Amino acid sequence: xxxxxxxxxxxxxxxxxxxYVMNGAQTMTCSNGHWSNVKPSCQVADIGLFxxxxxxxCGDLAPPVHGWKSGDDFSHGQTVSFYCRFGxxxxxxxxxxxxxxxxxxxxxxxxxxxxxxGRPVHGFYMKGMRxxxxxxxxxxxxxxxxxxxxxxxxxxxxxCDNGRWTNGRPxxxxxxxxxxxxxxxxxxxxxxxxxKTVRYDCDAEYTLEGKNILxxxxxxxNYNPPNCRAPCxxxxxxxxxxxxxxxxxxxxxxxxxxxxNYQLDGNERIKCNDGTWSGSAPxxxxxxxxxxxxxxxxxxxxxxxxxxxxxxxxxxxxDLVGNRTIRCNGRVxxxxxxxxxxxxx
Numbered sequence: 625x626x627x628x629x630x631x632x633x634x635x636x637x638x639x640x641x642x643x644y645v646m647n648g649a650q651t652m653t654c655s656n657g658h659w660s661n662v663k664p665s666c667q668v669a670d671i672g673l674f675x676x677x678x679x680x681x682c683g684d685l686a687p688p689v690h691g692w693k694s695g696d697d698f699s700h701g702q703t704v705s706f707y708c709r710f711g712x713x714x715x716x717x718x719x720x721x722x723x724x725x726x727x728x729x730x731x732x733x734x735x736x737x738x739x740x741x742g743r744p745v746h747g748f749y750m751k752g753m754r755x756x757x758x759x760x761x762x763x764x765x766x767x768x769x770x771x772x773x774x775x776x777x778x779x780x781x782x783x784c785d786n787g788r789w790t791n792g793r794p795x796x797x798x799x800x801x802x803x804x805x806x807x808x809x810x811x812x813x814x815x816x817x818x819x820k821t822v823r824y825d826c827d828a829e830y831t832l833e834g835k836n837i838l839x840x841x842x843x844x845x846n847y848n849p850p851n852c853r854a855p856c857x858x859x860x861x862x863x864x865x866x867x868x869x870x871x872x873x874x875x876x877x878x879x880x881x882x883x884x885n886y887q888l889d890g891n892e893r894i895k896c897n898d899g900t901w902s903g904s905a906p907x908x909x910x911x912x913x914x915x916x917x918x919x920x921x922x923x924x925x926x927x928x929x930x931x932x933x934x935x936x937x938x939x940x941x942x943d944l945v946g947n948r949t950i951r952c953n954g955r956v957x958x959x960x961x962x963x964x965x966x967x968x969x
Contacts, residue, residue, distance in 0.1 A: 632655065633653070638652075680724055680725030682700075685731055693707075703721045713735050713737055713763075714732045715733050716733060736786050737760055738787060739757060739759060740758040741756065762785065764784050766781065775796070777796075777818070778793070779791040800844060801816065802816060806851065809830065809850075812824075818841065819839070823836060824838075824850050826852035854898050855896065856873075859878065859904075862888075862905060862908045864886045864908040866881050883908065885911055885955055887927075889906055889929075890903070917936075919964060920939045920964040922936070930952050939964065943964070943966075945962055946962025
């Protein structure tokens with residue numbers, strides 16, 4: 625079409641390209657919104673004036689990124705081929721054909737290949753013969769597995785996606801040997817594979833020392849098995865005294881105290897250590913009441929147990945009145961405590 629003025633009363637003219645003939649009127653006139661003739665068509669001219677239906681050429685094609693094309697004839701029935709650079713794989717058909725102004729298939733694309741990093745240590749890939757460093761075609765999947773007694777960590781399959789693996793290569797982790805049983809306790813769990821756990825529990829009244837849950841980490845347990853420590857026997861209260869604390873398990877403490885007018889002789893606190901107390905239980909020895917200290921003087925002894933003596937002393941310029949030393953007999957002092965009087969009194 626030569627003209628592009630479509631207002632009322634205007635006429636447009638059509639023209640066919642070389643080697644094509646027009647089928648229909650060459651001009652059309654617009655009259656109150658309607659054209660005076662039907663739009664003509666162009667048909668290719670053939671020998672002997674035999675006329676064929678018109679078929680259009682296709683548009684130019686850009687080469688794919690990371691590739692190139694071969695062929696620059698875009699007329700009906702012609703083909704164009706596509707190729708990718710080294711390290712890239714063509715995704716899509718080649719060649720493609722022009723069919724009456726339209727390409728029969730889309731232009732292919734070039735996808736990067738992935739480098740094969742080799743099998744995981746203590747593992748293998750399921751199929752195919754591949755060598756470390758091989759370039760793997762886009763879209764290809766590789767499936768892995770581990771040797772017996774090894775556990776896979778990560779996805780078992782990875783796919784090459786335009787130069788990148790969809791997943792990292794998995795790892796094969798070793799199983800652990802049995803961590804063993806413990807005395808005076810029990811172990812729960814018999815799967816010793818990587819990442820698996822076992823649990824330890826002690827018998828009643830026994831105290832677990834260490835970690836009760838162990839985890840296998842690539843052939844090694846993260847902790848040593850625990851120990852079960854024995855409880856101690858009840859040491860009982862001392863005669864004329866009391867025991868404080870009723871927990872006799874490992875690492876527990878008990879304390880002792882004596883009744884009034886009795887004094888502790890021995891350990892005030894003892895600790896249980898795997899069935900044995902750190903010391904023996906004390907005794908409560910009868911004592912006399914505190915005799916006090918004389919004014920302007922002092923007492924030289926603090927042991928008020930039966931049979932012991934205490935001695936007193938006066939300050940300078942003071943005289944001691946009474947017995948300097950008194951004895952505790954059957955929780956009674958042999959005499960009252962002395963007094964200290966000044967020289968001028």
